[in-house]
Amino acid sequence: MELTEYPLLHEVDLMLTLLKVATEGPATIDDAAERLKRNLESVGLSSPVPDREFQIYLTRARDRLVHAVLLAPLGDGRFTITPRGVQALSDHPGGIDDSVLMNFPEFRAFIEAEAGRPVKRIGSKDNAGDDDPRIIEFDQGYAAFQQGIGLQANPYERDRVMHLAWENGWCEARDDALRAEKWADRSTNI
Template identity: 30%
Template sequence: MTIPDYQALMLPVLKTASDGKEYKFSQLVEELADQFNLTTEERNELLPSGSQAIFTNRVGWARSYLKQADLLATPKRGFLRITQKGIELLSKDPIKIDISVLERYPEFIEFRNRKKDKNESLIEASGLESNLTPEDSLASAYNKLRSALEAEILSAIKDASPSFFERLVVDLLVKMGYGGSRQDAGKALGKSGDGGIDGIINEDRLGLDVIYIQAKRWEGVVGRPEIQKFAGALQGQRARKGVFITTSSFSKEAKEYASFIDTKIILIDGEQLSRLMAEHNVGVSIVGQYEVKKLDSDYFDNE
């Protein structure tokens, strides 16, 4: 049979998890493959990149979108379970679950809207626009994958321990060119604890200047008082530069305050943090690469 698309897999995924057990993702894939009576060839058929089985990839997308709608939860890495909302949806005996069903949930709408570019025409996450050129389609597909990855990164960061979060910040800053060696940077962060300052890291490998850091896993919006406290701590150290990193977001007042004070304070919220991690390959791995080629006119000009 034809390998089902990811939307056709949403209802089977949720039904499989309806017993309330925690399912390992690989176990879920095998159970669904059995339900659909997939052949060995169909189970092992790979994506064009050769990085993953098509069926596994599609089950992953179904799981990801169900999670964004809060119909599934991930109690621990690599596992999933159904939520109360998922149970309530199944109690209505739906014929199918697809993007149109997920759009009834504010959590999914928030996920979709969070990644939309306000300055360009929007491409719906349910599929690529039919009037796009191949290049546009490729770019849209890349952005869709990148947005999903960044959402997963941020979720993993929030589930991590405070000590791991500190190490994560060090890894990112070093990958971005700050702090000199990983060992030096690791010694700096988490050692100060002085009036709202979590650590100090070199701005460059020579240590010509330093940057003071506040790195906090935060649930609510970070307001102006927290930034004022950090600014005061910087002034107490006669510091000129600081970075405030959080897993949540900053209020409008906090951003305005940071923009007009003399001390340079950079605010990095959860979305920007996950974006920087993806950009600098921190906490992610490359599963496939594609090359887009064009005609070499110079080559043919010599004909």
């Protein structure tokens, strides 16, 4: 079961919850999970998944916010919001997703390292005519496979082109891994 099927549980909502919880002082993933449950209860919904699944999705979102330097880990399982995080929350009160995080060089460097190739920021001068936003989602999907994240963790709505681009990136990474495995098998038989 995917969290993205539920209102208030999309990646944007997860990141927003993490940032808001961190504005109250040092926070934990459990604090954010409790906030999400209260948000759901406030609109008459119950938790659609076990606590462990909430923690997995929140941990992934927290790590992305840490790579963008919007949150800072405190080393004991807690995290705090950074000045950049406060500014991003102010600039994007409706939520933050990877399209916002790609504006931060640290996050782009993280995605590039995971993808094994440079990614371009939409609208930047070094993009000369390359305005296809699906490149970012493709690279995110590629990196997700390399991180061991399953295909079902696609953060985009199913009826969006970004969902397909992410899925294509994930599948390309899987195919590359399978090709590399076959090559390794052949080379040992030579």
